[in-house]
Amino acid sequence: MCRDCGCEAGNARAFFEGNGAKADVETKVDAGPDGTIHIHVEISGLGGKGPREHRHSHEHSHGDGQVHSHEHGEGGEAHKRIELETRVLERNDRAALRNREWLDARGVVAVNLISSPGSGKTLLLERTLEALRGVVGCAVITGDQSTDNDARRLAGKGAPVVQIETRAACHLNAEQVGAQLERVVTDGVRLLVIENVGNLVCPAAFDLGERRKIALLSVAEGEDKPLKYPVLFHDAPVCVITKIDLLPHLDFDLARCREALRGVRPDVTLFELSARTGEGMAAWIDYLAHLVGR
Amino acid sequence: MHELGMASALIDQVGEIARREGATRIARIEVRIGALSGVDRDAFAFAFPIAAEGGLAEGAVLDIEDVPLVVDCRACGASTRPEYPIVLCAACGSGDVAVVSGEDFRIIAMEVE
Numbered sequence: 001m002c003r004d005c006g007c008e009a010g011n012a013r014a015f016f017e018g019n020g021a022k023a024d025v026e027t028k029v030d031a032g033p034d035g036t037i038h039i040h041v042e043i044s045g046l047g048g049k050g051p052r053e054h055r056h057s058h059e060h061s062h063g064d065g066q067v068h069s070h071e072h073g074e075g076g077e078a079h080k081r082i083e084l085e086t087r088v089l090e091r092n093d094r095a096a097l098r099n100r101e102w103l104d105a106r107g108v109v110a111v112n113l114i115s116s117p118g119s120g121k122t123l124l125l126e127r128t129l130e131a132l133r134g135v136v137g138c139a140v141i142t143g144d145q146s147t148d149n150d151a152r153r154l155a156g157k158g159a160p161v162v163q164i165e166t167r168a169a170c171h172l173n174a175e176q177v178g179a180q181l182e183r184v185v186t187d188g189v190r191l192l193v194i195e196n197v198g199n200l201v202c203p204a205a206f207d208l209g210e211r212r213k214i215a216l217l218s219v220a221e222g223e224d225k226p227l228k229y230p231v232l233f234h235d236a237p238v239c240v241i242t243k244i245d246l247l248p249h250l251d252f253d254l255a256r257c258r259e260a261l262r263g264v265r266p267d268v269t270l271f272e273l274s275a276r277t278g279e280g281m282a283a284w285i286d287y288l289a290h291l292v293g294r
Numbered sequence: 295m296h297e298l299g300m301a302s303a304l305i306d307q308v309g310e311i312a313r314r315e316g317a318t319r320i321a322r323i324e325v326r327i328g329a330l331s332g333v334d335r336d337a338f339a340f341a342f343p344i345a346a347e348g349g350l351a352e353g354a355v356l357d358i359e360d361v362p363l364v365v366d367c368r369a370c371g372a373s374t375r376p377e378y379p380i381v382l383c384a385a386c387g388s389g390d391v392a393v394v395s396g397e398d399f400r401i402i403a404m405e406v407e
Binding site: 079081082084086087088089091095170201204205227262263269 | 296302321
């Protein structure tokens with residue numbers, strides 16, 4: 001119903017389809033109480049893949065011969081409403097999809113390691129590269145706000161490594177990763193490990209094209225971290241509890257931590273290990289080898 | 295604090311569509327923030343006008359709808375809203391659930407002039 005004049009549309013109706021777009025057009029001509037002629041044209045459902053729109057335009061022909069035309073959306077305001085229903089990070093999602101397809105085409109599996117700074121990502125990665133050397137071809141993209149210290153720590157272990165310095169940004173995005181793929185994923189690489197910027201909040205929102213997000217949590221951090229930062233621990237189907245060699249010195253409650261993890265991610269695959277002593281490393285290495293089909 | 299980045303991504307996306315539609319101004323933007331989307335409502339509302347400044351969406355009304363976490367339980371069949379941030383069935387406690395809503399951050403619609 002038109003809010004301006006109260007009339008109902010529906011005298012004539014036509015449906016158009018072409019070029020992937022569909023339009024449903026309704027027209028109505030009627031005489032208003034003051035003798036003016038109203039021509040209503042209502043167009044809805046435009047746009048195949050594009051945004052759907054609803055347009056409602058009026059022509060008012062008055063007795064003096066003047067014709068006024070205006071257009072308004074469903075609310076009766078002079079606005080056109082455009083339905084979108086898209087993800088806000090659509091651009092990143094598209095780049096992530098390109099990365100995923102690029103990796104899939106080469107038989108490469110990517111994992112995205114996310115944790116707080118200081119949870120032991122880089123040491124775990126050093127030991128992982130050493131263990132997989134000669135078994136699974138690995139490559140590493142490592143992200144930090146500044147310095148290439150991590151890349152230097154990881155160099156010389158048989159895997160190509162590139163460092164992305166994100167500067168002000170608190171996470172890696174799919175475009176940054178995509179720009180490095182050709183450089184780092186050389187012949188023979190089957191596993192790409194992306195070590196994200198140390199941060200439990202922001203990296204969770206950005207798909208990089210990985211097969212698995214893997215969250216890390218050290219026993220020095222507190223067992224309730226999955227409840228404090230549930231978005232990451234919910235998004236990550238795999239979680240690694242690190243530095244378990246420190247357990248005798250801490251009040252960390254491992255059982256409560258597992259319960260918190262399963263509360264936010266009931267089907268989580270859990271590893272508990274110490275990269276320093278090697279305890280629990282075998283299961284982790286087996287998992288990665290299995291992930292790439294070895 | 296990635297909400298400014300999120301707000302910029304939103305502004306870029308709606309700006310592109312508005313220009314394609316020949317609009318001169320974006321009057322209103324509707325978004326839906328899921329409880330487990332990782333986007334903080336207040337931080338986003340704060341960042342939005344900063345990201346919008348100087349563009350087609352400057353001065354636009356931001357309409358935020360909060361979407362609760364809803365899970366369907368495969369064990370007991372109930373559809374429940376567990377207490378944030380738990381993702382277990384609120385009826386029987388099972389973890390064998392499918393998340394129905396609450397994970398997404400979406401632009402629903404916009405109004406342009």
